[in-house]
Amino acid sequence: MVLSVQEMGQRAKNVTNQVAMLSLEKRNALLQEMAQALLNQQKDIIIANQKDLSEHEQTLSGPMQKRLKLNAAAIQEIANSLRAVAELPDPLAGPYDEWRTHVDLKIIKKIVPLGVVAMVFEARPNVTVDAAALTLKSGNAVILRGGKEASHSNAILAKILRQVLTNNQLNPDIIQLITDTSHESVNTLLHMRAFIDVLIPRGSAKFIDFVVANATVPVIETGAGNTHIFVDASADQEEAIRIIHNAKTQKPSVCNSAEKLLIHESIAVEFLPKIGAKLMASHVELRGDEASRQIESRILPAEDLDWDTEYNDLIMSIKIVADTDAAIDWINTHTTHHSETIISETTENVVKFMNDVDAAVVYQNASSRFTDGFEFGFGAEIGISTQKLHARGPMGLPALTTIKYEVFGDGQIRS
Amino acid sequence: MVLSVQEMGQRAKNVTNQVAMLSLEKRNALLQEMAQALLNQQKDIIIANQKDLSEHEQTLSGPMQKRLKLNAAAIQEIANSLRAVAELPDPLAGPYDEWRTHVDLKIIKKIVPLGVVAMVFEARPNVTVDAAALTLKSGNAVILRGGKEASHSNAILAKILRQVLTNNQLNPDIIQLITDTSHESVNTLLHMRAFIDVLIPRGSAKFIDFVVANATVPVIETGAGNTHIFVDASADQEEAIRIIHNAKTQKPSVCNSAEKLLIHESIAVEFLPKIGAKLMASHVELRGDEASRQIESRILPAEDLDWDTEYNDLIMSIKIVADTDAAIDWINTHTTHHSETIISETTENVVKFMNDVDAAVVYQNASSRFTDGFEFGFGAEIGISTQKLHARGPMGLPALTTIKYEVFGDGQIRS
Known part of the structure; x- marks a missing residue:
């Protein structure tokens, strides 16, 4: 039976209290069991993945195919x-x-x-498991909507x-996958205010802009990076060359790589x-x-147009x-408010740059490629927020939580 | 010269670094000076306010007129x-x-x-000063858009x-008021993503719904309250009567007053x-x-319809x-996720209620009228957030801040 996206929303909302009440031990045991289950069933995963790969062989670029591919090593990495x-x-x-109180x-x-939590993402099947793991660990129900290229996987x-x-006598709707990969299913998600507490889009800048412009559910914007490096007059020039070369070329396809160079x-x-x-x-x-x-x-x-373009390429x-x-x-x-860098030995300029540049992360004398939850020491990354509300910069597990005030009285009334 | 809303947005953005860099001493001195200036010019304020009152005498209800009115006592209160x-x-x-890091x-x-920060609100001129004070204290520029009934005030x-x-050699555009009280000016605000970091609407549930449905700028939802009181079998009934009576009748026009009563x-x-x-x-x-x-x-x-209606009245x-x-x-x-109450002496039921009810504030044996920044001890209130991202429940000054990561290196590159 294929559920409508609305029905999935209702089911997710219905299980929120069950997943929120799981003990830490139980959540961790489930994650360990899931890792083992993926390894045990890796043959089936690889067969499904082959189907995706062959169906989209003609249309996917080389790097896209590489990201989509699941072999034994990739499955081991997901389990890890x-x-x-x-x-x-x-x-x-x-x-x-x-x-x-008084x-x-x-x-x-x-x-x-x-x-x-709803997550919409493109053709990377590992995100399916990552997102499910992070939301489960933080006591959330999740609705996943991946790209059509990875649908079998x-x-x-x-x-x-x-x-x-x-198998653990829990409601499986704690983790749901929308198998309808039409635009319509995303559109429905964007407007399900009764059921969705936050939607996190991951994908191209264009897709994220579309989500922000159209969603009525709360959204955390992630990932667009048009990052700059400014080389000040006092810069250690050898260091500057190392940093710029790393920030531009080490992995040009990602949002924390450098796109623009300003020189004093x-x-x-x-x-x-x-x-x-x-x-x-x-x-x-x-x-x-x-x-x-x-x-x-x-x-x-x-x-x-160049000055506002995120190349994600060797440009x-x-x-x-x-x-x-x-x-x-x-x-x-x-700026896209992601990561901005000054290379300088002049404290006054560095302080001014750090104070006045409006970005989630500002660097002195280091590669912006470090804007990453793991590199920051958070042990996880849901994405990199380029907005200011709720979460900014690399988001670890706390970004998937909120607060609640419990107030205990013995008959207090307001006068 | 009347500026367009767009121009005001640009001007606000241009002064953000100036206001962000003011020392605490300077911000506080400005607030004290503003208090004195309002008292010194109270005659002019009262004359302007009289103009508002007489222009809208026919159309405003008694309570609305009362909220709009500024006399010497009201101005003293604003200064305080x-x-x-x-x-x-x-x-x-x-x-x-x-x-x-590693x-x-x-x-x-x-x-x-x-x-x-942009604030859109209705006919309460004290909000103009309150909002300006809280945003200045937290180092923000503010764009205010009040209701037309209070435009002279x-x-x-x-x-x-x-x-x-x-007078303090600061740019006055740190505090700007939109004098265009047309719907168009609100619509423009809702879409000025380049200039507005957060918009906080205060007003009717209908207005806030409109903002949430239409805004592309980040919004903090405030204020809709369809709050319930559940009287459990074990409740102290005398206490329950006191609490319900207080929560319903002490100030029925506000969002934290009770609207619904559930009885075991x-x-x-x-x-x-x-x-x-x-x-x-x-x-x-x-x-x-x-x-x-x-x-x-x-x-x-x-x-x-009753079960989803916030009466704000003696119903x-x-x-x-x-x-x-x-x-x-x-x-x-x-629920509107605002404040919900259980009156019970049964710990098991109270714990379950507190865990499972999805609201910013959950009460045992007290009046929901305490959902308020001052009553919570925050010393201020920007509003009461009914959303889960960024801020939830009564919002004090920290709700007007975000974080920024400053990263200092000496040539680190990513391998």
């Missing part, structure tokens, strides 16, 4: 990550704030699950996880040829403003700026 | 509340979390202002506050006539289900329920 989530501390644990009411500020993964819930005008003539040569040697296409092109003629002219646009203030103004006009 | 905000602790103060990056998790209040900023069936025959008589003696109109009407014939029949609907589970189910179906 489930076990790692089991090892994390309980996001629902206290100590809770507790106080007495009329002697006792108030406890508890940490509680959000309730029903997602279906078997969800089936295996749900079977573990059933007083060092541009010296520095730009060096960093230009280093980047071009790694096949980075350089675009730039007029001033940069006068210094390095192999730089292509940047269009207006970088370069601009010469007058000083730290000009760099800050430029960044605040074009 | 400015001074009280100056006395509050700094919401931007640390201690900040700080740690070193590659020895130093990360500081700072508390920072949200940036630009709001204009002079904003002018006085802005003059204090100017085993005590209904004994309890309902007592509470019914008490409420009717205070002119409360009672509506109820069939079971309640068989016990007390003066109860009018409740329609389906209460009553339902007889089988037990705590039935009460919880009923509440979770009809």
Whole structure:
């Protein structure tokens, strides 16, 4: 029986109290059991995944196929990550704030699950399991909606996880997968205010913009990154070259890689040829403003649109700026509020940059590739929030919780 | 010169760094000066307010006129509340979390202002000053949009506050008032994602629903309250009567007053006539289900719509329920997630109610009228959030802040 998205919402809401009340020990045991179940059934997973791969062979790019593919090693990695989530501390644990008011009411500020979390994502079946693990660990019910390219893979993964819930006399609707991969199913999700406590979209900037513009359910925006590096006059230039090269080329497809390079005008003539040569040697296409092109003629002219584009590719646009203030103004006009970097040895400029740049993460003298829940030491990552409400920057398990005030009285009334 | 709402958004964004960098001492001194300036210019305020009152004499109800009216006592109260905000602790103060990562990056998790806060509210000119004070204290720029009935009052209040900023060599656009009271100005606000970090609507449930359904800027929902009281079989009935009477009648126009009464069936025959008589003696109109009407014939029949209506008036609907589970189910179906109460001496039922009812504040044996930032001890209240993200329940100054990660390296790159 295929349920409607509305019915799935109702079912998720109905199980929120059951999953919220599971002890930490029980949640962790379930995660361990799920890891084992995936390993035990890896043959079936690989068969389903082959079906996805062959159905979409013609339409998927090489990197997309690679992300979609599940072999024994990939399944082992997914199982490991489930076990790692089991090892994390309980996001629902206290100590809770507790106080007495002027009329002697006792108030406890508890940490509680959000309730029903919806996640919409693209063709990466590992996200199905990751999202289920993180929401279960934090006491939430989850509704998953993956991309159509991974539909067979997602279906078997969800089936295996749900079977573990059933085997433990729990309602399997704690984890639900929407198998309808039409746009309509996403649209329904975006408006189910009665059932969904938060929706987390993961995907292209365009998709996330669509969700933000259309959703009436609460949304946490994730992931768009048009990140800048500003090289100040006082920068250690060798260090700057290492950092820029790493931030641009180590994994250009992700949101925390660098897209734009701003160079202080007083060092541009010296520095730009060096960093230009280093980047071009790694096949980075350089675009730039007029001033940069006068210094390095192999730089292509940047269009207006370049300054607001997240390339996710081996492309970088370069601009010469007058000083730290000009760099800050430029960044605040074009930032996606994700991660921004200054390379400088001048404390005054660093302090100003850190204070005035409006981004979740601001760096001095390090690669922005560290904007990541694991690198930050959170042990998990639901995504990287580029909004300011609720969660900002890399989100660990606490982003999947909220608070509740329990108030205990003995007849207090308001006068 | 009248600025467009867009221009005001741009101006607010431009001053965010100036206001964010003000020291606590400076912010507090400004608030004290603003309090004094309002008192010094109370004659002008009263003249402007008289103009509002006479222009809307025909259309405003008695209570609305009362809320709109500013006399010397009301202005003194507004000045006092400015001074009280100056006395509050700094919401931007640390201690900040700080740690070193596995590659020895130093990360500081700072508390920072949200940036630009927009507040849309109805005909209460004191909100103009309150909102400006709370946003200034938390280092934010604010865009205020009050109701047309208070437009002369709001204009002079904003002018006085802005003059204090100017006198202190600060940009007055830290506090801006939209004087265009058309629907169009609200609509523009709802979509200014480039300039507005959060919009807080205060007003009727219908208005807040409109904002949530239409806004693309981040919103904090406030205020809708369809609050229930469940009287369990073990309740201290005298205490229950005191609490219900207080929660229903002490100030029926506000969101934390009680609207619905659920009574355990085993005590209904004994309890309902007592509470019914008490409420009717205070002119409360009672509506109820069939079971309640068989016990007390003066109860009018409740329609389906009653169970989802926030009356904000001397009306209460009553339902007889089988037990705590039935009460919880009923509440979770009809709650606005604001404040819900159990009156019971049975620990097991209280624990279950507190865990399973999905509301910002859950009470045992006390009046829900205590859901209030001042009563909670926060010293301020921006509103009462009925959403789960970012802030839940009464919101003090921390609701107007977010975090920012500052990361300090010495050349770290990702491998």
